Amino acid sequence: MRARPATPADADLLLAWRNDPDTIAWSRSPDPVSQPEHLRWLAAVLADADRRLLIIESDGPVGTVRFDREGDAWEVSITVAPACRGRGLAGPLLACAEATLEGGASLVAWVHQGNAPSLALFERAGYRRVRAEGEWQRWEKRFAIFDYDAELRRYASRLTSSVHIGPSDDVLDIGCGAGQTTRAAASLARSALGVDISPAMVAAARSRAVELGNVHFELADAQNFPFPDNHFSLAISRFGTMFFADPVAAFTNIGRALRPGAQFVQLVWQAADRQEWVREIRGTLGPSEAGAEAFSLAEPSTVDSLLTATGFADVTVTEVAEPVWYGPDPAAAVEAASALRMVGPQADRLYDVMAAHAKPDGVWFDSRAWLVRAVRA
Known part of the structure; x- marks a missing residue:
């Protein structure tokens, strides 16, 4: 829909x-x-x-x-x-x-x-x-609904600036969310396709791209979606590849959709203990295994092995560090954490943490990621 x-x-x-x-x-x-x-x-x-x-x-x-x-x-x-x-x-x-x-x-x-x-x-x-x-x-x-585009605004610009997109490119965006990075790619490319498994995110993405004729969104799992073979000249992902139940199947399917020589550029989180937002929230509310899958690609050797085994070559992993934004003020930041189901009924205990990280332009936490490049062999 x-x-x-x-x-x-x-x-x-x-x-x-x-x-x-x-x-x-x-x-x-x-x-x-x-x-x-x-x-x-x-x-x-x-x-x-x-x-x-x-x-x-x-x-x-x-x-x-x-x-x-x-x-x-x-x-x-x-x-x-x-x-x-x-x-x-x-x-x-x-x-x-x-x-x-x-x-x-x-x-x-x-x-x-x-x-x-x-x-x-x-x-x-x-x-x-x-x-x-x-x-x-x-x-x-x-x-x-959590505003990932606002949270990850610094990373979105890092991702788009790390790739060259021209008018002959067809771009695939994995885990596109509300479509910010897909629309950015479409503004430069011949076409862009965003896929995500969240109905709410895909609905938001479609509603925000009504005026764009060269961008499309699919409610789909990249592990098994029937992408056209050898079609896309570039694949990108802003923190959308860590959640696959079967990453081998997913990367194999993405590779099949790419033309030989096409790049696959993705951002993935480094380990949880390197994320200030994780340390601060868990330090206040206690340990939790919730969201552990977000760090499934935190080890560079794991990413290299997966991509090499699924038909990619020339894998490089580069550190990227940018702050993430949780809201314009502490109350909004607590609400954002609640929307992510990070908090639950103890939300009031988190207000002081958010207040400690408040700046004139909102609540920010440090974070670290990997920028991963690979080429379809």
């Missing part, structure tokens, strides 16, 4: 969905809407920065989600296209829309007490019922 902003060209489609009898039955405005009234409403919504109207597509439009600013929260309204109901699309549709909200947000939904499918939808999506007003129930959720 992908989310895109609605446009005036969607007016007829949105009106048909709005006036569908099943939609009206559970609407807070239960009367049909005329076309002139609808067009005035749509023009007002599209012109209002505090309202976001999205069309969700999957081989064509499958529904719409609207976010309306309510104080410091967003009120969410969702409609699944009548022809698409009964196919289990409401949950993915809602997740796709939520992924377009950068950082974190408080979300609010009003659901009629008799609308059992919608009540179940919001409960499954992590909302909690907070009160009832007549026949309507208010559900709330604190939504956060």
